[in-house]
Amino acid sequence: MSAVLQETGVPPATARRTGEVILDLKKISLSFGGVKALTDISFDVREHEIRAIIGPNGAGKSSMLNVINGVYHPQQGEIVYRGVPRRGMNTYDAARSGIARTFQNIALFKGMTVLDNIMTGRNLKMKSNFLLQALYWGPAQREEMAHRREVEKVIDFLEIQHIRKTPVGRLPYGLQKRVELGRALAAQPEILLLDEPMAGMNVEEKQDMCRFILDVNDQFGTTIVLIEHDMGVVMDISDRVVVLDYGRKIADGTPDEVRSSQDVINAYLGVAH
Numbered sequence: 001m002s003a004v005l006q007e008t009g010v011p012p013a014t015a016r017r018t019g020e021v022i023l024d025l026k027k028i029s030l031s032f033g034g035v036k037a038l039t040d041i042s043f044d045v046r047e048h049e050i051r052a053i054i055g056p057n058g059a060g061k062s063s064m065l066n067v068i069n070g071v072y073h074p075q076q077g078e079i080v081y082r083g084v085p086r087r088g089m090n091t092y093d094a095a096r097s098g099i100a101r102t103f104q105n106i107a108l109f110k111g112m113t114v115l116d117n118i119m120t121g122r123n124l125k126m127k128s129n130f131l132l133q134a135l136y137w138g139p140a141q142r143e144e145m146a147h148r149r150e151v152e153k154v155i156d157f158l159e160i161q162h163i164r165k166t167p168v169g170r171l172p173y174g175l176q177k178r179v180e181l182g183r184a185l186a187a188q189p190e191i192l193l194l195d196e197p198m199a200g201m202n203v204e205e206k207q208d209m210c211r212f213i214l215d216v217n218d219q220f221g222t223t224i225v226l227i228e229h230d231m232g233v234v235m236d237i238s239d240r241v242v243v244l245d246y247g248r249k250i251a252d253g254t255p256d257e258v259r260s261s262q263d264v265i266n267a268y269l270g271v272a273h
């Protein structure tokens, strides 16, 4: 077990139970002009699983996440979510159907408080119309209070009560990343996509983030798909790992299987194809 996880006390991935396939990506190909970002990639994600996507820089990891949540539409292939093929799914459809994500570069409202930023994660769940919200009257008031209670639960879960009224821009990087996770959790997603959740963090911040990711998975049953460059973290917390290189899948399996793959070793050592 890596230094990052030594103090979390969370059971290893092998001790967790995963369910049926919830997301099935079939022969996905995506190009930008002449650049082939993804070529013929297939893999699935099981319910309650922590599934990592790894690979060297430019391998196509972020493009893959962007395909899953509808930012990019692949020229070929199919995405099946809960048994239903999703063609032309946009980001709104993805969010409505329970797919939330965080970004490689923090995308928060820096001048707004932690509480208000996390509250934006509830937007899709709000029912009352603009006029009622503007008047803050009757049903809108009750609905707002219900949303605030949910947000407070997320704040307690992430142990950020002490900074709930602090503008996000004043927080250290590691805490901003935690707030971004909070905003995604406020949407109560079924699948959480995390794009480099530990990037730029020190060891202590990584330990905290690992613990929260594992707790989200464990306590809420959330399925997690993550891109991460820290191999110690990936190998410790993931159930299965898919490896991309130059837009192609070169390995897919348990951390042990992937670690011993010669193709993966070559890709990371930069051996020419």
Ligand SMILES: Nc1ncnc2c1ncn2[C@@H]1O[C@H](COP(=O)(O)OP(=O)(O)OP(=O)(O)O)[C@@H](O)[C@H]1O
Binding pocket: 032, 035, 036, 037, 055, 056, 057, 058, 059, 060, 061, 062, 063, 064
């Ligand atoms: N919007 C875009 N327009 C043109 N090319 C793009 C676009 N997005 C990604 N690419 C290209 O697609 C390829 C895969 O990029 P992608 O960002 O998905 O890789 P990555 O594995 O996430 O890389 P990194 O680890 O550096 O973030 C690269 O060659 C990249 O330049």
